[in-house]
Amino acid sequence: MTLDREHLEYPHRRYGMDHDRYEWSMLSERPAIAWPHGKPLALWVNVCLQFYPLNQQGKPFAVPGGMTMPYPDLRHFSLRDYGNRVGIYRFLKAFDRYGIRPSFAINGALVDRAPQLIGTIAERGDEIMGHGLHMDALHYGGQDVDEERKLVVDALAALRAVSPSPVTGWLSPVRNESENTPELLVENGIEYFCDWVNDDMPYRFNTANGGLWAMPLSNELEDRFVIMNNGHSEQSWQEQVCDACDFLLEEAERSGSGRILALNLHPWMLGQPHRIGKLEEALAYITGHDGVFCAAPGELLGHINI
């Protein structure tokens, strides 16, 4: 059996990308970005606050970090819940100690499930981003557009009811999207999203409803990916973060353009007693550099005029 002719045809073989979502552009060729006070490196810490339902449907796939055992998978349900009850408070102490002003990507369903925590976050005044409804409500290719629209609307309505400032950022659960996700986000007042991991700096993303900023929130360096997916030690995670900090500082200085070190964190992972020290060591190392300042994504975008 041979394949159809279409396998040797390349309709998008042309200059630039094979789609129209954004312009092809190399980071090294772009105009320099100047951060405030001449600081070369911005530290952006994002914390994911998540709800993993016990009755996981796994549509279209079982989310990494979700339930893996036959129902009722109490071990994973409760271990994820640990992050919102215990781990997050270790995070907050560490952030205050090192002067970190993080952003929080919050599942909409958590507003009702953990009202005290959401109240504490709102009171701190940190930036809040949409993070879908919960971790079993994925956005995916082929999803009915009205079904997906309701997920976006419900998730944002829950957060906007409690957030003291406008919610204009978004991170899809496990960064999964449908072909309509970017349009639905713009339709619902989102100005930047963090799903695409193809850059280390913000860039403009096209949708049929207008433009979005794509913000660079590294997946390769996040605690869940390094420790759970790759099986590396917490010590190795800390080393990798420090190596990234050194590299980005050097690249920012060499290129004369600001850079962003983005850490995506989960309190159910690094909030454990045996791991929190590694987060603290990493934050101490990074904030110990004069060239580093800490900012949330909305603030960073305010400094970019391209």
Added chain:
Amino acid sequence: MKADPGLYDYWPWEGRPKITWPGGARIAFWVAPNIEFYELNPPANPHRKAWPQPYPATPGYSIRDYGNRVGHVRQMEVLDRYNIRGSISLSTALCDHHPEIIQMCLERDWEFFSHGIYNTRYTYGLSEEQEREMIQDSIDTIEKHTGRKPAGYLAPALSHSEHTIDLFAEAGGIYTCDLFHDDQPTPITVRGGQRFASIPYSLEMNDTIAYVVNKIEPRRYGQMLKDNFDRLYQEGADNGTVMCIPTHNYQVSCPHRLKAFEEALEYITGHSDVWVTTGREIAEHYLQHHYDEAQAAIAAQEASA
């Protein structure tokens, strides 16, 4: 289906004629950056899925795009620092998509070898005629954009047919990176009888195998590269060896990984008697100086068996 591909004969390490490298080097060292283009929405190959999720597979597509937007220049700057010319394993459609990258590599006299058209178009299911057309397209594209035909081939996404290597030899190629059976170049038997060699490319030192498949920590990867070099360098005093580091800009060029790679390059190129070269130069040297001797030794081994 065959139990053995019939591409080479068993030929043990002991007792081989000595390979010597230019300048009396013990080891030929080359770095092979894969510069790839993955399509967001390729036609579905019934034998292998391009992406785990339904379209759009944002996570997999976007991290690979990172390699071209961010990673390429980073790795190139590191290779420049150690006077290493890359031997590029090229998704040849990238000549159309991202000619700026091709231009930078041309300015540095890097080598381009064929890695198919896209890394989301597999050899599986192609007829021999279709595969020949795909390979010829990739060769013509490299020649058109760089002025020179490629000498080497690495099948797209390591997807092969029984005739992949025959077809590339018939199209004028002289070496393959698809085989991992040796630490030296070896003769390869192709149906047309062309003089053709396998050049060690190393799956084990491949950053994507290390990071994605084997999930190695970055600093350990750097140490593995040094250990790999140390042993091949030591053994190269007796019989010339080859070390290759195949890389991908979306893996090795991440901020938390590049330093370990750079330290390994500094270590390796800090030794004397290391021929820092390209895949084509290794293949040409081998075919000119050692191929006949190897063929004779293999024939003698079979005659005495």
